[in-house]
Amino acid sequence: MPATSASEDRYVLYGAPGSGATPVHAALTLIGAQVDTVDIAPWEGDAERERVSGVNPMRQVPALRLPSGELMTESAAMLLWLGDRHPEAGLCPAPDSPLRARYLRWMVYLPAAIYSIYWVRDDPSRLVPDAASQPAMLERSAERIAHCWHLMDEQIGNPSPYLLGERLSMLDLYVAVMSRWTPTRERFYREAPRMAEAVKRVDADPRLAAFWAARFPFVAGWEQGQS
Ligand SMILES: N[C@@H](CCC(=O)N[C@@H](CS)C(=O)NCC(=O)O)C(=O)O
Known part of the structure; x- marks a missing residue:
């Protein structure tokens, strides 16, 4: 897969703060890609599940609209794909790495x-x-x-x-x-x-400080928080 310039890439990420969209968004932040977010929290009830159903028939987030227009689901697949697409970001071992x-x-x-x-x-x-x-x-x-x-x-x-x-x-x-x-x-x-x-x-990680503050803040007592 050829490497592309990260700043040319524009993604739409369906998720919500703290959801499974968060590691994907963190990765896109480190990569330096442009991200438009659509906040939907399907775990809050059927109204939210309906909102995402047209994008992901599984009625779950995350979902990711790729620069090509293709829609991707499955958080791990997104992370694996982004790692391979942007080797310059160094966020995954290369295919021939012992790791x-x-x-x-x-x-x-x-x-x-x-x-x-x-x-x-x-x-x-x-x-x-x-x-x-x-x-x-x-x-x-x-x-x-x-x-x-x-x-x-x-x-x-x-x-x-x-x-x-x-x-x-x-x-x-x-x-x-x-x-x-x-x-x-x-x-x-x-x-x-x-x-x-x-x-x-x-x-x-200082590169993620603003991201965490905006999308999954470390509020008082967060280490004991439940979800
Ligand atoms: N296999 C999916 C799981 C996604 C998932 O469970 N998402 C949760 C939010 S973090 C969700 O949408 N839950 C609502 C529901 O299942 O009704 C992935 O890895 O992306």
């Missing part, structure tokens, strides 16, 4: 093992119609997410200073955002102590 297999493994693990659980949580009645049973499902699914973080932490190797070693990658952006969702960043630190320093480094 590529590890990168692909964890970039797929995140949506397969963890992100997919939020579909169940975002409207518990979809799979658990009995309201009295929903708190148990919410608790157990949160525990499953925590366990998946722990398993990743045990197997990722030596994530220093970033999750793949020397360079910040799409994987860091993805984990830095998802680790703020249920069961909270505070729990993530306990489950994934090896990965904790890398995500804190992403939180504090």
